[in-house]
Amino acid sequence: MNKKNICIIYGGKSGEHEISIRSASSVVKTLDENKYNKILIGIDKTGRWYLQPEAEESLRKTGILTLTTDEARKIVIIPSEGFFADHKKLDIDFVMPVLHGTNGEDGTIQGLLELMDIPYSGAGVLGSSVGMDKEITKKIWASEGLETVPFKSLNLEVFSDDAFPLNDFLNGLEKEYGYPLFVKPVRAGSSVGISRAENPEELKAALPKAFQFDSRIMIEPAIDAREIECSVIGNLTAAAYQTGEIAPTHEFYDYEAKYIDENGARLIIPANLDTETSEKIREIAVKAYVSAGIEGMARVDFFIDRRNGKILLNEVNTIPGFTSISMFPKLCEAGGLEYSDMLDKLIELGEERIKLNRKLDFNI
Ligand SMILES: Nc1ncnc2c1ncn2[C@@H]1O[C@H](COP(=O)(O)OP(=O)(O)O)[C@@H](O)[C@H]1O
Numbered sequence: 001m002n003k004k005n006i007c008i009i010y011g012g013k014s015g016e017h018e019i020s021i022r023s024a025s026s027v028v029k030t031l032d033e034n035k036y037n038k039i040l041i042g043i044d045k046t047g048r049w050y051l052q053p054e055a056e057e058s059l060r061k062t063g064i065l066t067l068t069t070d071e072a073r074k075i076v077i078i079p080s081e082g083f084f085a086d087h088k089k090l091d092i093d094f095v096m097p098v099l100h101g102t103n104g105e106d107g108t109i110q111g112l113l114e115l116m117d118i119p120y121s122g123a124g125v126l127g128s129s130v131g132m133d134k135e136i137t138k139k140i141w142a143s144e145g146l147e148t149v150p151f152k153s154l155n156l157e158v159f160s161d162d163a164f165p166l167n168d169f170l171n172g173l174e175k176e177y178g179y180p181l182f183v184k185p186v187r188a189g190s191s192v193g194i195s196r197a198e199n200p201e202e203l204k205a206a207l208p209k210a211f212q213f214d215s216r217i218m219i220e221p222a223i224d225a226r227e228i229e230c231s232v233i234g235n236l237t238a239a240a241y242q243t244g245e246i247a248p249t250h251e252f253y254d255y256e257a258k259y260i261d262e263n264g265a266r267l268i269i270p271a272n273l274d275t276e277t278s279e280k281i282r283e284i285a286v287k288a289y290v291s292a293g294i295e296g297m298a299r300v301d302f303f304i305d306r307r308n309g310k311i312l313l314n315e316v317n318t319i320p321g322f323t324s325i326s327m328f329p330k331l332c333e334a335g336g337l338e339y340s341d342m343l344d345k346l347i348e349l350g351e352e353r354i355k356l357n358r359k360l361d362f363n364i
């Protein structure tokens, strides 16, 4: 069998650069050497792309990929031809973007790969950009009759206008939702820019913090909730794997709890739910995924309101954390799909999609 040349792209300009390196390290370690040659491209924090050394010493020694920025190995792209480094064309059959957040999970790199006619893993342009945008996602879900936490959004341009009646806006939020409130950037991840506000002072301080990461923010009532996540894989016919629960030891599942504090959260797999609830969640997860136009994979995140048991969709992640101890691969495994088989499947799904696209004929 001919080995496929899989290109793993990692790092990136987003705030989740380090997380991406960790996710990619797990992917590179797990991809079956008998089936695949691995080509590594690292994107540094300023957005420059570099071909990485083949034999990744550091991966073998420390388990974590490094990211070298050798100018001679800078990536040059010719859209109709492919990737080049050091004047040589890279022989790439398939790309796995293992990038979180901005420029990785938001449809931009997916668009580049579409232009280049290279198959890739995960959601396409539309599903990626929808999934990145918490406001648009919730609007789509609402139109499908899927329940979410209510919200109000605010645009930086409106907020910055001297005529904007800030106090009326804040009073309106207080009246409609009460405290505590959550303030978050519309297009971010890893809890960056998110605050929980208990009073008007905290609410006021939370707005610019969220605006640091996006020109659109949203404010929603805090739900006293259990946090449940579900892995979904597939193109048009998607399947939900197991459900898991995140039990943060912090006030909420903030950046520290996610990545810095080793004891920041417990992952409970499968989630301790009765069969009916977990079936319901898996069913909603698939509907949420398909209606948002997602293909390939996603982790769909839920709240269960402790006061009334209501299941509320929170958000979707089209390139979820991928380390071997991350929720997404763990939930697949718990649902009977081993990590390495899951990677094979993501490659198959990307190839399936491009085959369909290549059948299209744009001549009229
Ligand atoms: N409305 C809410 N009620 C309660 N907790 C919330 C709410 N919104 C966000 N959170 C908390 O903040 C965390 C991060 O918010 P989330 O919307 O998932 O953004 P991110 O994309 O950064 O993960 C959640 O996992 C949860 O702990």
Ligand SMILES: [Mg+2]
Pocket: 190, 301, 315
């Ligand atoms: Mg989240």
